[in-house]
Amino acid sequence: NAGxxxxxxxxxxxxxxxxxxxxxxxxxxxxxxxxxxxPGMGLRLIHYxxxxxxxxxxxxxxxxxxSRLKKQNFLLGLESAAPSxxxxxxxxxxxxxxYEQYFGPGTRLTVT
Amino acid sequence: AQxxxxxxxxxxxxxxxxVTLSCTYDTSESDYYLFWxxxxxxxxxxxxxxxxxxxxxxxTENRFSxxxxxxxxxxxxxxxxxxxxxxxxxxxxxxxxxQNFVFGPGTRLSVLx
Numbered sequence: 029n030a031g032x033x034x035x036x037x038x039x040x041x042x043x044x045x046x047x048x049x050x051x052x053x054x055x056x057x058x059x060x061x062x063x064x065x066x067p068g069m070g071l072r073l074i075h076y077x078x079x080x081x082x083x084x085x086x087x088x089x090x091x092x093x094x095s096r097l098k099k100q101n102f103l104l105g106l107e108s109a110a111p112s113x114x115x116x117x118x119x120x121x122x123x124x125x126x127y128e129q130y131f132g133p134g135t136r137l138t139v140t
Numbered sequence: 141a142q143x144x145x146x147x148x149x150x151x152x153x154x155x156x157x158x159v160t161l162s163c164t165y166d167t168s169e170s171d172y173y174l175f176w177x178x179x180x181x182x183x184x185x186x187x188x189x190x191x192x193x194x195x196x197x198x199x200t201e202n203r204f205s206x207x208x209x210x211x212x213x214x215x216x217x218x219x220x221x222x223x224x225x226x227x228x229x230x231x232x233x234x235x236x237x238x239q240n241f242v243f244g245p246g247t248r249l250s251v252l253x
Contacts, residue, residue: 131185
């Protein structure tokens with residue numbers, strides 16, 4: 029099993045450009061999450077999904093959109109990138125709300 | 141919203157010694173789960189240990205154990221016989237049915253040879 033994978037691993041964008049981060053999991057998990065990690069702030073939840081076709085906002089959703097068209101995939105979109113979105117992005121999945129999360133390897137995004 | 145505090149931004153321990161990382165949280169709920177995650181320089185987040193709040197018994201995983209004090213809302217991680225590979229950022233996290241995962245700011249652990 030590959031677990032949770034993320035594509036791409038690194039990306040540099042110019043202000044105003046758009047991009048999509050792809051997260052895939054092969055563990056048949058219902059719950060999927062997108063986080064951003066910034067120095068000294070731990071992980072902050074951007075958006076999450078409790079099942080195929082559902083999405084919900086987390087703590088810091090502004091400037092991001094998500095979609096969960098298939099159970100195994102969770103996409104994070106940036107429509108117009110800003111320097112404040114420079115961060116490391118992690119995708120995670122879990123079997124249920126009370127179970128541990130399994131994380132992807134992260135995507136380092138730089139917006140210039 | 142619930143908050144998770146890790147008051148030690150950095151800690152160091154001598155190889156083979158024992159170290160304890162602190163975590164406190166704020167909640168009014170009685171049913172919740174607590175986690176410790178490790179993030180080595182590779183950036184991969186790895187689950188270290190999980191604790192159910194309704195269980196009084198402290199969770200253990202090999203050299204890792206927790207001291208869960210529910211009334212004090214404290215959840216510290218003890219690493220015994222520290223190894224060089226234990227050097228990492230450690231994050232404490234809280235989860236309940238009403239509250240998504242909340243992570244603390246992390247503690248950077250250095251292991252000295």
